[in-house]
Amino acid sequence: MKEFLEGSLAVAKVIQLCKPGVVSAYPITPQTHIVEELAQMVADGHLNSQFVNVESEHSAASVVLGASAAGVRVYTATSSQGLFYMAEVVFNIAGLRLPVVMTVACRAISAPINIWNDQQDAVSLRDSGWVQFHAEDIQEAIDLHLIAYRLAEDKSMMLPVMVCMDGFILTHGIESIDVPTQEQVNKFLPDYQPLYKLDPANPLTMGPLVDPEYYMETRYAIDQTHKEALDLIPKITAEFSKVFGRNYNGLIEEYLTKDAERVIVAMGSVCGTAKEVVDELRAKGKKVGLLKITSYRPFPAQKIYEALKAVPKVAVIDRALSLGSYAPLAAEVKAVFFGKTKKPGRISSFVVGLGGRDITKDSIKEIFRLLTTKESACCEYIDLKPELLKENYE
Amino acid sequence: MFGPLISKPGSSRSNKTGSWRIETKPKFLQKNCIACNMCVLVCPEACIHGEGKNTYTCDYNFCKGCGNCAEICPKADIVMVKEESRE
Secondary structure, eight states, X not given: OEEEEXXXXXXXXXXXXXXXXXXXXXXXXXXXXXXXXXXXXXXXXXXXXXXXEOSSHHHHHHHHHHHHHTTOOEEEEEOHHHHHHHHHHHHHHHHTTOOOEEEEEEOOOSSSOOOSOOSHHHHHTGGGSOEEEEOSSHHHHXXXXXXXXXXXXXXXXXXXXXXXXXXXXXXXXXXXXXXXXXXXXXXHSOOOOOSSOOOTTSOOEESOOOOTTTHHHHHHHHHHXXXXXXXXXXXXXXXXXXXXXXOOOSSEEEESOTTOSEEEEEOTTHHHHHHHHHHHHHHTTOOEEEEEESEEESOOHHHHHHHHTTOSEEEEXXXXXXXXXXXXXXXXXXXXXXXXXXOOSEEEEEEOOGGGOOOOHHHHHHHHHHTTSSSOOSSEESSOOGGGGGOOOO | OOOSOEEXXXXXXXXXXXXXXXXXXXXXXXXXXXXXXXXXXXXXXXXXXXXXXXXOEEOTTTOOOOOHHHHHOTTOXXXXXXXXXXX
């Protein structure tokens, strides 16, 4: 049934349908509405979960780690500083191979403090071993949560999944949402059957101290499982479309890229704006397109190669930085083509929308325009205000 | 794919840690013991046991040779002696 819902509320509703046994979270803007709503559902008796109030994100992540290790489905959500405060536990959850699902309402990182949207928080934890999905709109965000649980709990995976949705733009935006029914969710997402769990009757140690004789294999196993996930994700999304009628590739989405001469590569809500610009420019006969990356981890290198190998000019949009180096997504897209014969003539890199600066249709048009100039851009900032850089503190 | 992440823990019955002991171990003389129980109370391994005077001894499978018992004994009835051979 279609409902007109705020993004956070829509996520809470879909988590309710997934019936997690334990929910633990600490409020932080712009994630707060999600767990606030879940807490209300528990209080009102509409969700039979244990909602554990905690004193920090570090504790929230630790609670879901412990609960997941004890064999129940769990859920948490956070943003920005909260995710960083969790960081130690985030790595542990992946290392322990626990199928935790977490929403990250993407937000800029301090200092200076900024509560608005970019993707620095999630992108900074790309090496944690979590699967990382980035949603374009609210519908995709809630659908990705269902896909996330299926993927995480698959007995060949047992990996945690982060569903990243742009803070405010998606968490506080309002859309007409097709909210799944409990029957649909039950059909797609069976009850969680843990592969292993902490049980006093059958004691085991998870994540024991491993010396140099053992450690490398644990990391290699996670890396290989990510590679296996590249095959599993499309199978799960195919099942998803059978039950819910919505089609996702789960890894990438190619939007009018087949004959395109200029293609933008991006993640998250900016893809919606880019699609609109692509439509407008296509109406004027310009051959432009968009490649949306849904799965940042595992990184779908082969799919990206196939999608872009014949495109003359590519622009990669980053909404996060690796300060002092190349923009992260751009560096990885370029790495896909290193040593390949077939590759784009040019891969330019642009940084946009940090700390919630609006990415307008004009910003996207400017990027398409810059692709027609002679020089290729490397980490070029769009909509930067040079006049603000002239302040003198001497 | 999974790595070596999970192990079945053995209990202290299977993990005999007395081999960690170096150089000295307590010797319970059982001559002047007054059964004050102080050695039992100070033993960090809880491996000393006895019922009544001159019956106290320890389980060398777990004793680390810290010497707390010899130190606390008011009758000097426990002495630390050189470790002769490995168990």
